Amino acid sequence: xxxxxKPWAKEKLxxxxxxxxxxxxxKKGKWRNVFNNENPIHIEVGTGKGQFIVGMxxxxxxxxYIGIELQDSVIVSALDQLIEEELPNVKLLNFDGENLKNYxxxxxxxxxxxxxxxxxxxxxxxxxxxxxxxxxxxxxxxxINGGEIHFKTDNQGLFEYSLKSFSEYGLLLKxxxxxxxxxxxxxxxxxxxxxxxSARGQRIYRCEVQYQNSIQKTEVLxxxxxx
Amino acid sequence: xxxxxKPWAKEKLxxxxxxxxxxxxxKKGKWRNVFNNENPIHIEVGTGKGQFIVGMxxxxxxxxYIGIELQDSVIVSALDQLIEEELPNVKLLNFDGENLKNYxxxxxxxxxxxxxxxxxxxxxxxxxxxxxxxxxxxxxxxxINGGEIHFKTDNQGLFEYSLKSFSEYGLLLKxxxxxxxxxxxxxxxxxxxxxxxSARGQRIYRCEVQYQNSIQKTEVLxxxxxx
Numbered sequence: 001x002x003x004x005x006k007p008w009a010k011e012k013l014x015x016x017x018x019x020x021x022x023x024x025x026x027k028k029g030k031w032r033n034v035f036n037n038e039n040p041i042h043i044e045v046g047t048g049k050g051q052f053i054v055g056m057x058x059x060x061x062x063x064x065y066i067g068i069e070l071q072d073s074v075i076v077s078a079l080d081q082l083i084e085e086e087l088p089n090v091k092l093l094n095f096d097g098e099n100l101k102n103y104x105x106x107x108x109x110x111x112x113x114x115x116x117x118x119x120x121x122x123x124x125x126x127x128x129x130x131x132x133x134x135x136x137x138x139x140x141x142x143x144i145n146g147g148e149i150h151f152k153t154d155n156q157g158l159f160e161y162s163l164k165s166f167s168e169y170g171l172l173l174k175x176x177x178x179x180x181x182x183x184x185x186x187x188x189x190x191x192x193x194x195x196x197x198s199a200r201g202q203r204i205y206r207c208e209v210q211y212q213n214s215i216q217k218t219e220v221l222x223x224x225x226x227x
Numbered sequence: 228x229x230x231x232x233k234p235w236a237k238e239k240l241x242x243x244x245x246x247x248x249x250x251x252x253x254k255k256g257k258w259r260n261v262f263n264n265e266n267p268i269h270i271e272v273g274t275g276k277g278q279f280i281v282g283m284x285x286x287x288x289x290x291x292y293i294g295i296e297l298q299d300s301v302i303v304s305a306l307d308q309l310i311e312e313e314l315p316n317v318k319l320l321n322f323d324g325e326n327l328k329n330y331x332x333x334x335x336x337x338x339x340x341x342x343x344x345x346x347x348x349x350x351x352x353x354x355x356x357x358x359x360x361x362x363x364x365x366x367x368x369x370x371i372n373g374g375e376i377h378f379k380t381d382n383q384g385l386f387e388y389s390l391k392s393f394s395e396y397g398l399l400l401k402x403x404x405x406x407x408x409x410x411x412x413x414x415x416x417x418x419x420x421x422x423x424x425s426a427r428g429q430r431i432y433r434c435e436v437q438y439q440n441s442i443q444k445t446e447v448l449x450x451x452x453x454x
Binding site for chain 1: 383386387390391393394395398399400401402403404405406432
């Protein structure tokens, strides 16, 4: 994404603490208090301008959403939408997704969305891909047991890599579409990037994977061996 | 595949017992004797006219191949190629792939190829797809520990289904390409069907999955938990 420098962005983000969480370390394990309800929490790592997370918040009032984006000149567009829509169930974090464990403890989050993450195509940058095993471990450390990652991208190489990485980590593939916009998946909310690239005829790839604990895995094996 | 009736096919297949195994039940557990060597055995379920299995046999003389195809009027074309090429490391079985366990015992086979299998797109026909869980169990019962399935298809729906089915069964995804003919996979041998459909611009999907025993799985889990 091309960044336009907005020197006023940081200040604006601080003026709306009801939408932009200023001190997320203090919310760790206490996010129910932030939203004043017991609804599940879904987060998006790399929220960009926020079209996805705001759209999801509008479509699903019974889910709490947190969009995380490091670039203040980008996330400020998400804030503008929240101000206009006055959504109580969407919050923003202007912090680095790599530090998720500072803001969330195990079980705080039910689902993680990764949308059009940077593909980092060079092999030597593998560790930076948000589906690299160290990130899958990071997500596991904040998700509930049986938590899910919902992932979409237009980058074929990143999708192929991610399917392998998920499998190696032992995640269960629950849903996969190799051409989302021609599929029967009706609840898709597009990101800004997705709108632009799919309009050019680019295929969108999407999958849902689920963490399994060792007990579930052993059950699958026992079931299979007893057949 | 459209079938042309060839009343003479059955008879011709019986005239070449050096290429077409007549009594595979008797070879169960003794395939080393058929090939007179200790090389690994790879089988293709649904060999069709045999371009793939014959091409593989020529390219890899240190591997033994067995092509299995129920339709005699189709597999007879594979026989014609074998007669011409005089390949000692390729054999044919004119039998139903559903009865694999009659011909092979656990450990007889190192790898199974599934190429452009019938997609059976209707939900009620799921059980007929060669990547349905009952077939994955059947393959496990004849493969070595750590054996592999190499699967390719041009059918997007079948590929999506199969990725999920492999994952649910606990198979490890070792390789995946969502556009094989534009990938860096150099060792591809095309089937007749693949040549025709890829020439029309159809994408070819391909993956390799590996069976894991429970010890391997536990190791992965332990490794992850100790990180």
